[in-house]
Amino acid sequence: MTTRIDQRFADLKRQGRAGLVTFITAGDPDLATSSTILSRLAAAGADLIELGMPFSDPMAEGPPVQLSSQRALKAGMTLKKTLAMVRAFRAGDQATPIILMGYYNPVYSFGVERFLDAAKEAGVDGLIIVDCPPEHDDEVCLPAQAKGINFIRLATPTTDARRLPAVIAHTSGFVYYVSIAGVTGAKSAELASVETALARFRTATDLPICVGFGIRTPEQAAAFARVGDGVVVGSALVSAIRDSLDDNGQAGPLTVDAVLDLVSALAKGVRSARLLAAE
Amino acid sequence: MSVQVLNSFRTGPDERGQFGIFGGRYVAETLMPLVLDLEQAYNAARADPAFLGELTHLNAHYAGRPSPLYFAARMTAHLGGAKIYFKRDELNHTGSHKINNCLGQILLAQRMGKTRIIAETGAGQHGVAVATVCARFGLPCVVYMGATDVERQKPNVFRMKLLGAEVRPVTAGSGTLKDAMNEALRDWVTNVADTYYIIGTAAGPHPYPAMVRDFQSVIGNETREQMMAAEGRLPDVLIACLGGGSNAIGLFHPFLDDKSVTIYGVEAGGHGLDVENGHAASLTGGRPGVLHGNRTYLLQDDDGQILEGHSISAGLDYPGIGPEHAWLKESGRVNYVAVTDTEALDAFQLCTRIEGIIPALEPAHALAFVKKLAPTLSKDTLLVMNLCGRGDKDIFAVAEKLGMGM
Numbered sequence: 001m002t003t004r005i006d007q008r009f010a011d012l013k014r015q016g017r018a019g020l021v022t023f024i025t026a027g028d029p030d031l032a033t034s035s036t037i038l039s040r041l042a043a044a045g046a047d048l049i050e051l052g053m054p055f056s057d058p059m060a061e062g063p064p065v066q067l068s069s070q071r072a073l074k075a076g077m078t079l080k081k082t083l084a085m086v087r088a089f090r091a092g093d094q095a096t097p098i099i100l101m102g103y104y105n106p107v108y109s110f111g112v113e114r115f116l117d118a119a120k121e122a123g124v125d126g127l128i129i130v131d132c133p134p135e136h137d138d139e140v141c142l143p144a145q146a147k148g149i150n151f152i153r154l155a156t157p158t159t160d161a162r163r164l165p166a167v168i169a170h171t172s173g174f175v176y177y178v179s180i181a182g183v184t185g186a187k188s189a190e191l192a193s194v195e196t197a198l199a200r201f202r203t204a205t206d207l208p209i210c211v212g213f214g215i216r217t218p219e220q221a222a223a224f225a226r227v228g229d230g231v232v233v234g235s236a237l238v239s240a241i242r243d244s245l246d247d248n249g250q251a252g253p254l255t256v257d258a259v260l261d262l263v264s265a266l267a268k269g270v271r272s273a274r275l276l277a278a279e
Numbered sequence: 280m281s282v283q284v285l286n287s288f289r290t291g292p293d294e295r296g297q298f299g300i301f302g303g304r305y306v307a308e309t310l311m312p313l314v315l316d317l318e319q320a321y322n323a324a325r326a327d328p329a330f331l332g333e334l335t336h337l338n339a340h341y342a343g344r345p346s347p348l349y350f351a352a353r354m355t356a357h358l359g360g361a362k363i364y365f366k367r368d369e370l371n372h373t374g375s376h377k378i379n380n381c382l383g384q385i386l387l388a389q390r391m392g393k394t395r396i397i398a399e400t401g402a403g404q405h406g407v408a409v410a411t412v413c414a415r416f417g418l419p420c421v422v423y424m425g426a427t428d429v430e431r432q433k434p435n436v437f438r439m440k441l442l443g444a445e446v447r448p449v450t451a452g453s454g455t456l457k458d459a460m461n462e463a464l465r466d467w468v469t470n471v472a473d474t475y476y477i478i479g480t481a482a483g484p485h486p487y488p489a490m491v492r493d494f495q496s497v498i499g500n501e502t503r504e505q506m507m508a509a510e511g512r513l514p515d516v517l518i519a520c521l522g523g524g525s526n527a528i529g530l531f532h533p534f535l536d537d538k539s540v541t542i543y544g545v546e547a548g549g550h551g552l553d554v555e556n557g558h559a560a561s562l563t564g565g566r567p568g569v570l571h572g573n574r575t576y577l578l579q580d581d582d583g584q585i586l587e588g589h590s591i592s593a594g595l596d597y598p599g600i601g602p603e604h605a606w607l608k609e610s611g612r613v614n615y616v617a618v619t620d621t622e623a624l625d626a627f628q629l630c631t632r633i634e635g636i637i638p639a640l641e642p643a644h645a646l647a648f649v650k651k652l653a654p655t656l657s658k659d660t661l662l663v664m665n666l667c668g669r670g671d672k673d674i675f676a677v678a679e680k681l682g683m684g685m
Contacts, residue, residue, distance in 0.1 A: 056584040057457060057570060059464045060307040066451055078582040104305055104569040109583025131305045131569065135295065156309040158471055163312050181309055182469040 004097040004125045005150050005173040008048060009208040009229060018225035019047035020270045021210055022263055023101065023234030025068040026051050026085050027077025028241055033251040034072070037241075037259050038089050042096040044260040045267020048230065050128070053082050053102030060130050062185035068238035071249065079106045079115070083122045090123030099126035099152060099173075104140070112140055116147050126150035126173045134166040141170050150174075155201060155209075157181045157193075164204050174208040174230065175201060179215075185235025188214035195227050218269030225273035233266055288535035288612050291603060296485020297574075298606035304484040306572045309468045314572075318486040320391045325493065330386060337382045338497060341415065342372045344379075346498075348505035348663070353633045354649075361516065361656035363649060364509075365666040366502050366530065369638065375668035376498060376526045377408035381477060383494035385412040388475035395470065396420045398477045399463040401428055401456035401522070402594035402641070403435025404668055405479030410444035420444040423462040425455040428593050435672050453587040456597045460571055480523025481601035484572030488601050495529025502663055503533055510661055516652070518543045519665040520645040521615075522559070522595035524604045526667035532603075535612060544604060545648045547590035548617030559588035560617040561600040562608050575602040591620035591680065592640035594668070622647040624680060627670065639668030640676070 012019045022041055027034050041049055054072040058065060086098055100119060107115050107129065119127070127149055132140050134153070141151040150173030158181060159167050168175070177197060179189030189211075198209055211224045212232030224231045237259050244258040245251065291298040296318075304314055324330040338344040347367045355363045368376040388396060396418050400406030406422040413420035422439055426448040429436055439446050452458035460478075467476045481491040506514050517534060519527035521544045534540045549558035558564055561576040568577035570585060578586040578598035590596045607613040618626075623640055626647035630638045638646060645664050653662060670677075678685045 054584075057452065057461050059461050059571070060309070060468060062465075063451070070452075073584060080582075105577070105579065105585070106583035108567075108569050108574075109579060109581075130307050131572070133304060133306065133308055133311050135304050135311070154308045156307075158309050158312045160312065167308065178309065181471045183465045186469065 001148055003148065003150050003173065004095065005048065008097050009174065012047060012229070016274055018228055018270055018273065019230040020045055020221065020267050021048045021050055021212070021230050021232040022046040022237060023050040023052060023232060024237055024259065025054055025065065025072050026082040027054060027072035027075055028068045028238060029071045029245055029249065029251050029255065030075040031077065031081060031085070033255055035085055035088060036256050038085065039092060040256070040260055041263060042093055044263040046096070046263055048097045048099065050099045050101045050232065050234065051082065051086065053079055053100055053106055055103040055106055058103060060183055062183040062235060064185040064235040064239045064242070067242060079110050083118050086124055087122040097125040098123065099128060100124050101128040102130070104129050104132045107140065112143060116144055116149060120147050120149055124149060126152050128152045128154070128176065130154070134169060137170050145170065145172055152176050154178050157197065164201070168205045171207060174210050175205060176232065177201065177209050177211045177228065178213045179211050180213050182213065184213055186214060188220060191223055191227065194224065198227055218265045221266045222269035222273040225270040231270055237262060285610070288607070288610065289532065291606065292485060292489050298603045299609065301575050301602035301605040302485055302488055302573050304572060305569045305574065306484045307468060309471065313467070313471060314484045314486070321387060321486050321490050324387050324390055330390065334383055334386055338379070342378045342382060343370065344497065345501040345505070346370050348502055348509065350509070351634055354630070357633055358650060358653040360654040360658065361660035361662040362658065363653055364506070364514070364661065364663045366498060366663055368498060368526065368665060368667045369669035373408045373411050374671065375404040375408065375639065376495060376529065377405045377479060378411065379497055379529065380479065380491050380494040380525060381408040381412045384477045385416050385418070388418070388477070389416060391475065393473060393475035394418065395474045396477055397423070397463050397466050397474055398479060399423045399456065399459040400479060401425070401459070401596055402592065403428070403432040403439065403672065404594060406444070406446070407435050407438045407442070409477050410439040410442035413444060414442045421466065422446050423449050423459040423466070425453070425459045426450045427454040428456065431676060432593055432672060455587055457585060457587070464571070480525040481528045481603060482523045482571060482573055482575065482599055488573065488603055491525050492528045492532055492603060495525050496532050498526065498529040498665060499531060499533035502530060506661065506663065512661070513537055513540060514661040514663045515539065516541050516543070516656070516660060516662040518545060518645050518649055518652070518662065519667065520545045520595065520641045521600060521604060522547070522597045522641065523599065524601035526665050528601055528603055530665045531613060542613045543648060543652070544613055544615045545645045546615060546617040547592055547595035547644055548619040549589040549591070551619055552617055556586045557589050558617065559590040559596050559598070561598060562604060562615040563617045567605065570599050573602045575605045576600050576608070591623060591676070592644065594639065594641045595644065616648055618644050618647040624677065626650055627677060636666065637670035637674070638666055639670045640673045641668055642666045
């Protein structure tokens with residue numbers, strides 16, 4: 001079964017370039033602003049969209065994404081509203097893949113089956129559940145794939161030869177390479193080490209590989225777009241939201257544009273870097 | 280819940296690190312190879328007589344084990360029912376049961392060649408125990424502690440600093456124990472090569488719940504022998520308080536297959552179970568979920584967001600519970616109950632006045648339940664309560680609650 005994610009990477013391959021994957025947290029800083037940003041990301045240059053499901057205890061996130069989750073929850077965001085946000089987005093955009101990213105407990109609390117059905121119906125294409133590793137694939141990963149939702153696995157610098165087969169086994173859509181050992185929005189990876197890791201992964205999988213964690217600027221995005229099939233930027237975008245808020249933490253007149261302007265610049269960076277990889 | 284028909288309650292966890300549906304390894308991929316390595320290293324260590332011998336030696340000569348099993352004659356007379364014994368784990372070096380686990384884990388860290396130790400702490404008892412073993416073994420140590428807890432547990436913060444630990448206050452989230460644990464996990468994910476994470480309770484990803492239980496089972500194993508020596512038979516009732524549940528599982532586990540032993544775990548009922556987000560009773564007032572690497576009972580809202588919980592005792596103020604307790608609850612083997620802040624405070628004062636022992640606020644919860652239960656039992660009933668920590672750290676908080684100046 002070909003999903004929107006498969007289709008998008010096939011298109012990107014034809015265009016000979018990497019994709020820009022943008023992350024924002026659903027409901028940050030409020031539902032209306034966040035929905036507006038979401039509806040305009042693709043036009044600004046996002047090829048795939050990762051939408052964070054806010055969680056009170058995001059263990060793998062650095063301060064920017066933690067705060068963005070807290071802002072969304074404070075403004076009343078719930079998983080149900082996140083799904084509604086996707087449904088509204090999908091009504092106006094049939095092509096751009098949406099990947100929901102988050103932690104297991106809100107999904108478990110919602111009920112996995114019920115969640116997967118609702119996600120499929122809303123137009124979700126892929127899932128990243130950070131704290132549900134291959135050892136627990138029977139819980140979300142396999143049921144999601146059975147319903148035609150891709151399950152995207154994170155590979156990391158600790159994914160050695162011994163571990164790689166488990167990570168690759170039930171991954172679909174793409175592999176997300178976490179380029180540093182650390183939390184989101186921290187240090188940046190060295191291009192050379194990422195290249196080495198990707199070369200190793202490519203011997204084990206034909207799936208596209210996106211690179212994320214620590215990529216903040218158009219220049220960095222361009223650099224990583226030369227080696228990856230996609231570049232993920234998240235902390236920089238939610239930091240742009242934070243920096244645009246007024247003294248009461250409410251969205252200001254510049255909030256939407258602050259994110260979209262950065263996405264445009266990142267997209268230019270990514271598009272400037274032609275894939276060197278041979279067909 | 281119906282009681283399962285099992286040959287043994289002591290065989291868990293299974294090969295997936297689960298006790299029934301509870302437990303498991305719900306961590307980010309970066310940490311997966313680390314927890315798998317840890318499991319392998321722990322399995323090797325616990326089968327190695329040299330490792331076990333060194334731990335036994337340290338327990339005896341450094342921590343001061345065995346801790347006494349003390350017949351609380353005045354408490355028994357006062358409550359007028361069961362014969363009450365205290366397992367005196369507050370007499371251990373560092374003043375609580377936490378040292379039992381820390382000695383085991385620091386030996387394991389050393390064996391694995393790790394050169395840097397991190398930990399989370401709530402009340403600071405675990406942090407002090409970690410800082411202590413790090414001083415003893417000459418390893419650098421970072422302790423994450425919620426900023427709120429740093430404020431209310433100043434004596435323990437100072438102890439940790441004296442012992443050479445770096446205490447990092449955590450302001451993320453609500454600034455309490457769960458946030459400290461998040462931050463410790465973030466540190467671990469960032470420093471994968473050299474760092475060993477000493478989790479303080481029988482929770483977290485497998486193998487922590489089983490490993491911490493094993494190191495704490497010295498409490499129950501000693502109690503068994505000591506009660507046989509004192510009374511010539513096993514105890515009838517065991518009672519312990521639960522935050523994450525490490526002292527309780529340590530006392531309970533060796534007795535789980537002795538059907539004659541009735542077991543109670545006492546949670547922190549805070550302002551009362553009917554007060555939303557006003558208690559820390561995960562088992563009696565929460566529902567199953569996934570947090571900090573394991574599936575267990577959690578305090579959470581309708582959307583699956585984790586609640587902070589509340590207890591007068593910073594050591595019980597955790598929104599989760601060790602997964603083996605979740606399983607023991609559902610299997611019906613252990614009874615879980617809750618007592619309020621006020622009941623714990625009353626028990627704290629009672630113990631101080633009539634036994635001359637200042638208990639920590641955590642075991643004061645266990646004692647509050649003893650106060651209710653003991654009078655209903657016959658005089659030949661043998662009851663053991665785990666007095667798992669001493670109350671010196673709590674005197675400031677108690678003084679404030681009682682409106683007494685210091």
